[in-house]
Amino acid sequence: MPEAFRQILRMSYPSFSSLATTRSNGNYNHGTVVRRLTSSIRLNEEGPHSYRVHAKPLPGNSGVGLDRFLAAQRLDIQQRHEQLFNENSLEKIRQWNTLKDGYELSDNKGVAQKFIFEEELAAYKKLRYESKPAKLLEAVFKGITTYHQIHPSFGEKVFFEFPLENPHSEPINCTLEFDDTALRPVFDEEEWKFFKAVNKLTTPMERNMMRQTSDQIELYLQPRDIIFVPFVYDAFYFPSDHFNTYSTKVVFRRWDTKEPLSILDLHIHRRSFLLQxxxxxxxxxxxxxxxxxxxxxxxxxxxxxxxxxxxxxxxxxxxxxxxxxxxxxxxxxxxxxxxxxxxxxxxxxxxxxxxxxxxxxxxxxxFNVDVRSIVGQTTRLHLLVHRRR
Missing domain, CATH: 2.60.40.60 (Cadherins)
Structure with missing residues (x-):
């Protein structure tokens, strides 16, 4: 194996230990986990086999909100960008491109190790260019999103209740946001009782649970409490600019911090109506x-x-x-x-x-035409016939 190739391998993989963890001296708030190649890794094995994970605590206490979480992720991305795009990393990539241009494919062991290294480097680049905040944000919103689908026909109303939970140990007020004219919450208690009786639901009812103002709808939740928010979808107002299937979302936010508490992902599949x-x-x-x-x-x-x-x-x-x-x-x-x-x-x-x-x-x-004539006489008149376009 040439000396330049060995230097590249030594720069990327100092040793072939199975797992190694390091921690900075005197600072217990940061941690680094490094996984390197093992002797059991075979040629063309899928997936990156060498990665580095940086772990650090979020600012403040453990009960931080979504805004602090995203701020920590932006800080982490900035640090990763400085580590990956410094001059030493770019110089390693230049040396590897120069090295691989001077070799051809053969059956010796050195070429096999070269291809392993090339696969690892390609996987590392792919992982580096992924949007880490987008992935984490998607995982966070997926954990608070509830999927529900209905199948109404034109003119029908579909009633359902959404369970909204307060995971905090303090009472909170939240707002309800949606933009679909066919969907509305049920405010009238008699209407709510009627829909529950028709659909044979035995969930508890709470009076004065929702309050509607001029610009928003507010809900009050007790600590660790679960309430059932009633909704009615009226297929009579099905949007004319949509096909037979579309989706809409209802977002429940905290009134003070505007942090999303829960999301309802409603999918509507319209059925054909029967004409009598x-x-x-x-x-x-x-x-x-x-x-x-x-x-x-x-x-x-x-x-x-x-x-x-x-x-x-x-x-x-x-x-x-x-x-x-x-x-x-x-x-x-x-x-x-x-x-x-x-x-x-x-x-x-x-x-x-x-x-x-x-x-x-x-x-x-x-078009009504009035004709006046004498009995026994012939009368002629002009009749205008409109042609339908």
Whole structure:
């Protein structure tokens, strides 16, 4: 083996001991763990076999927050950058590039050791260029994130409760942050009781658990306490710019430090709805259109308590007449080419949770022509027919 190659090996691996630990003299706050090549390492074995781990305590006590944790990681990255990119490390890499250019592949032992060293150096470079703060931050947020998925169809409401735990030994206030219009927390106690009865949940309820202000929603937690935060997802407001699957997040933060306490990762998978009836009405153009529709008997003789329409320009009314129920429509009809189609959703409760039927209603405006003529005489007039684009 050439003398230059032996020097490179001595600079990188002083000895082949299995495990060695060192500690700086007089300073017990820093530690270094070094693992070197062993005699059992074979050629082309996967993974880095030589690494160095620096360990130091975080500033302050053990109960530091996420901001102090990230500050310590940034300090560690700065120190690692100074160690890795100093002049001695760059000079070792230059010597290794010069050495490997003068050798060709053969079956001798020296070339095998050369390839082992090359694999170790490549793995070391890959590990060096990884984003260490990003990896640690991902692991921290993964530990406080809860994954939940729901499968609603259009017009349905899905109720669920999120268990929020206070891991601290002191009472805290936290804020609730989300940006999805289809998701909302349940503030009304009667509505919360109704959803728990429908879904057969026996979790405890707490009064005045949440308080809504003009700009945020606050929750109060006792020390080491777990509360169940109620949520309702309304698939009636499913975003039109998304496909049938998307995700949204709810973040619970401490009110004082803004530190994330818990994260809800909600995945929504929308199902196709079942259409029971399709109704078509014909009305005059450019005018107010009103229509009343008598509902037929529903399955199991259930009655309709509330209705919703997919078109916000249509006004709905529901009234009962003896044993029949009548739904009234009021909207504005456009030109002959303006066909209006909307969905009528009927529920068996006031909270619009149990969807009974989905109807498709179509309105076709027509142009009214008044003709005045004498009996027995032929009258000619011009009739303008609009072609649909």
């Amino acid at each position: 009836h399709a109704v078509t009405f014909i009305c005059e153009t450019s005018g107010n259109w009103e229509k009343q529709l008598v509902l037929p008997p529903m399955t199991r003789d259930r009655r309709v308590f509330s209705c919703r329409c997919s078109d916000p320009s249509v006004r709905l009314t529901l009234r009962s007449a003896t044993l029949q129920q009548i739904v009234g429509f009021t909207t504005y009809s456009g030109d002959t080419n303006d066909r209006k189609t909307f969905l009528l959703l009927m529920y068996s409760d006031h909270y619009q949770t149990r969807l009974m039927a989905t109807w498709k209603v179509t309105i076709l405006p027509f």
